[in-house]
Amino acid sequence: MMVKWGVLSTARIGREKVIPALQKAKGVEVAAIASRNEENAKKVAAELGIEKAYGSYEALLADPDIDVIYNPLPNHMHVPMTIEAVKAGKHVLCEKPIALDADEARLLLEMPDDRFVMEAFMVRAHPQWQRALEIVESGELGKLQSIQAFFGYSNQDPQNIRNKAELGGGGLMDIGCYPIVASRYFFNAEPERVVSLIDRDRNFGTDRLTSVMMDFGEGRQAQFTVSTQSAPYQRINLVGTAKRLEILIPFNAPAGEETILRLDSGSVLGDGAIEVERVPACDQYTLQGELFSRVVQGEEELPYGVGDAIQNMEIIDAIVRSERNDSWETVGSPD
Template sequence: MVRWGVLSTARIGREKVIPALQKAKNLEVAAIASRDEENAQKVAAELGIGKAYGSYEALLADPDIDVIYNPLPNHMHVPMTVEAVKAGKHVLCEKPIALDAKEARLLRDMPSDRFVMEAFMVRAHPQWQRALEIVESGELGKLQSIQAFFSYNNQDPDNIRNKPAFGGGALMDVGCYPIVAGRYFYNAEPERVVSLIDRDKNFGTDRLTSAMMDFGEGRQAQFTVSTQSAPYQRINLVGTAKRLEILIPFNAPAGAETILRLDSGTALGDGGLEVERIPACDQYTLQGELFSRVVRGEEKLPYGVDDAIQMMDIIDAMFRSERSGSWETIGSPD
């Protein structure tokens, strides 16, 4: 049994990830830490976690913990991941893994026998895996365009997602999901990107961001993300023969089936529409089980630090494009 410890009592951990991990077959959520020991004890009691610590350092020092889940605010991802690895732990870190690519590259200096993985739970969901099977089967023809949208409405000035210094804004918070979709379904990396960004005049964060990624060979991916729009999400994978639609691609409900729609009709949508239903599952549970198998040596790490650095290089290029108004290539001198 792989023993997990959770850094902080953050909402995503309390409400989504920890309950999902507690359903996993090969791990135990054994400890949780907060800078407020009373709060840590309260959450531990509510969730049935055996140990509660009043500091992150105390949790990292626990010799019984194998894996650290890091859902701290974005600006604390790299510092606390570094500390966890130095303490001999493996780390599943929430996305985005860093504030920029330069910071992300600090993770390359970590011991090679400790695993660090960015928590893109969507990669563990069967609907993404099935969609990739369809793409790779050639049923869509040549995949030419990936179109994605992901939005929600949060205008709370005290919310950390609306604070630039802590890595807030639409591109960092949810834009990374369409980016990973492009990389996942093309099984390739973009060569250049261009973006159009509208910023909140009070917060300074990007509240509406659209971007295009050029994967070469005529392959494109376009997306729009927003923190101040009606909640909505969708992915369309458009090939030369058919179109595949993922209806709830990012925060798929844990207790409900998900749906893929395969369309071979005309642009007016009057052709045949095939619906494939994916049984209910919890992508956070599947992600936890996957990482635990990696830690136990039962499976290879599907992606690691280099993948996370590449993600930040792409995001950095999109922010450079905002300033330049032009296409930007991926990667730049530190």
Template sequence: MATKTTKWGILSTARIGIEKVIPGLMKANGVEVVAIASRDLAGAQEAASRLGIPQAYGSYDELLADPEVEVIYNPLPNNMHVPYTMKATEAGKHVLCEKPIALDGDEASLLLDVPSDLYVMEAFMVRCHPQWQRAREIVLSGELGDILLVQSAFAYNNSDPKNIRNQLATGGGALMDIGCYPIVAARYFLEKDPVRVISLVDRDPTFGTDRLTSALLDFGGGQRAEFTVATQSVPYQRINILGTSKRLEMLIPFNAPLGGETVLRLDDGKVLGDGALETEVIPACDQYQLQGELFSRVVRGEEELPYGTGDAILNMRIIDAIFRSEATEVWETVHTSVSD
């Protein structure tokens, strides 16, 4: 039996959409990208022609008014995520919104007003990747023993003042852009939320954005997560999950190579220097394709929404607490009571 097609519209010609998300959606089973919008009609038409999208619009509101579109993918700048996600739901559309979903937890909480028959999901494509799913399966199996620590690093080098990641007013900086990933990783693997956080932040003197941010998250019961993210560093990424019996290492946890294999490494530490290392190869996939297929199944009523607005709000509240700790230089409590 053929899968029913869910029709998508793309808000903006943002690079993440053009280079990664839309190509993934075009390959996805049960997904049809029918329209793309930009504030510049020529830009939308050029992207539509290049990607094979039938309809181009010169404004976001025109796309939202298209009755054929059922799902909106929102990769607009961070300060436009909530406003246009709300506009999309007011137009009766479901929304897959890029991360971080808002500028702070209060703004994210506005999404609680979205009608219950419409779905909004934050686009953490990593949770759709088989390497993450297999890693959590190993964690939950008990093979690592009692989990003590989720340790993450994520860094790139970008000092372009025109790049939106270096613009404070629109939600730039290391914590907002990439720090949200280690937070999601810790919550995903520990299957709980932190109760308090403390941070150390270094800001670019010109941009005002955080360029080197480290945080320690206390999950209670002796479990913790620690991470460092950087925007002006040698590119690097890694996750290590330490248990009482073994550790699990993910080599490319966040920007997994499209069409390439990924590797999980297990080590019981009996021989230092990785001498007891065991590897498990995860077959190639496109995590953006898998994300599109998952959300389309949710929209069609074939699957429950795994991560809704409550999850997104809580992630923002953790980021808020990390920024508060930057200012106070002490532990800050995470407010975890969210009604979805």
């Protein structure tokens, strides 16, 4: 049975990454796309070989043939349009971050239990993350003590939505959510408190360089830096009491190319060696689409849902409070 997907908007991430990946996915048919401009929707549909094109989001949601909605709209439209989609009887894969804050994300708890909503962290579907977790859980690293991550790119276009603070732009919302998810994933725990150091662009008002420390308790720490005005670079290091594991391209893993894990038993000191493990080529967006389609068909349990998305937003909210109050902030605690 094919699961029929509809795409809200002709956003770049959908056109260039997610839709082509979904079209390669088993059991998936990208059957419709919508834009607020019908001609644009028709143009993109023709380019990508999509059967139906709608000139409004509401028209797509009203299509009874569509099972799943992919929502790559700007951040401030994630929750409102996800709610509308669920009310229309659709399951929703929504781009991250799922909301502008945790309070808005909690609105999704009011949705019917028989409709699935999942935040689109495609990295969780990539075998390199799954293999790295296997290594952590095997104990080969010893006790996992520290997670260190960096994720940066350069974008100084004033018209780009990532540089519009009022619409949920900035590094923390756009890419900071990735190292937060990574830290939670590999520690299999939640941070108790956070502290941040944030530099904001004077013109945009967005955070252009954000560094965060998260205390996971029991001596476990995670540190990350994200930037929207730096040389493009990304990395995760998982440091244990015995060994270190490095994920070379943890977030934007290239489709169709193998990825690399490096297990270090002490080479920095000259008394160990680096073991390289190559993870076979795949497309993490394809794997994500197949996973969510299996969930919709009842073949697999939802790996994480709205509660997980709310928790991620609680952490982001605490990081923002830390900047404002210049202090450590407890995750989930109000001002």
